[in-house]
Amino acid sequence: DGGITQSPKYLFRKEGQNVTLSCEQNLNHDAMYWYRQDPGQGLRLIYYSQIVNDFQKGDIAEGYSVSREKKESFPLTVTSAQKNPTAFYLCASSTPRPNTEAFFGQGTRLTVV
Amino acid sequence: AQKVTQAQTEISVVEKEDVTLDCVYETRDTTYYLFWYKQPPSGELVFLIRRNSFDEQNEISGRYSWNFQKSTSSFNFTITASQVVDSAVYFCALSERSGGYQKVTFGTGTKLQVIP
Numbered sequence: 001d002g003g004i005t006q007s008p009k010y011l012f013r014k015e016g017q018n019v020t021l022s023c024e025q026n027l028n029h030d031a032m033y034w035y036r037q038d039p040g041q042g043l044r045l046i047y048y049s050q051i052v053n054d055f056q057k058g059d060i061a062e063g064y065s066v067s068r069e070k071k072e073s074f075p076l077t078v079t080s081a082q083k084n085p086t087a088f089y090l091c092a093s094s095t096p097r098p099n100t101e102a103f104f105g106q107g108t109r110l111t112v113v
Numbered sequence: 114a115q116k117v118t119q120a121q122t123e124i125s126v127v128e129k130e131d132v133t134l135d136c137v138y139e140t141r142d143t144t145y146y147l148f149w150y151k152q153p154p155s156g157e158l159v160f161l162i163r164r165n166s167f168d169e170q171n172e173i174s175g176r177y178s179w180n181f182q183k184s185t186s187s188f189n190f191t192i193t194a195s196q197v198v199d200s201a202v203y204f205c206a207l208s209e210r211s212g213g214y215q216k217v218t219f220g221t222g223t224k225l226q227v228i229p
Binding site: 094106 | 119122145146148150155156157158159160163165204208209210214215216217219220221222
């Protein structure tokens with residue numbers, strides 16, 4: 001089945017450690033996105049990528065990094081510089097056209113302990 | 114700058130009641146696209162409907178209907194005869210081209226609870 005897979009579903013991290021969230025898609029989509037979801041704030045864009053080896057900062061990129069070495073994969077690293085990393089992270093993909101819907105993974109809930 | 118406002122944070126209705134979720138947007142572009150997504154407790158957002166800025170025809174799909182009005186910059190979503198399975202968070206989103214890229218802005222979501 002085509003879709004987006006995020007792993008792990010739950011992730012615990014000690015303060016000061018970097019952690020990488022995985023996102024893989026087999027929909028052959030060029031565009032991929034990372035969103036952060038906090039209660040009452042909706043989805044906020046962290047990074048997006050329209051093609052391989054290219055990515056752009058979203059609205060809240062500070063403390064995060066990404067790579068796009070393969071079309072299928074768009075991992076997100078939450079660095080120790082991110083002051084408040086505990087949140088629900090959603091990965092999405094779509095075609096680059098603005099009139100197409102995005103397909104979402106099931107999310108990763110990151111908790112810093 | 115584009116903006117999407119969902120003023121209703123949480124709504125509770127009794128099963129079989131109708132419920133309307135409001136969405137108001139702001140954009141300077143003449144070409145844009147509006148979406149509704151549903152987020153059940155599992156966490157994954159599911160696409161429900163898309164509308165482009167040139168198509169104000171309202172749509173009905175089963176128990177769902179959408180009312181798009183450019184004059185008031187609104188794209189409201191109505192569930193008729195609500196069911197417990199409709200309980201979820203619903204997001205309205207606005208998509209437009211920005212600097213050669215697709216930029217999508219989401220509202221803050223409306224949490225719908227349908228009580229049996």
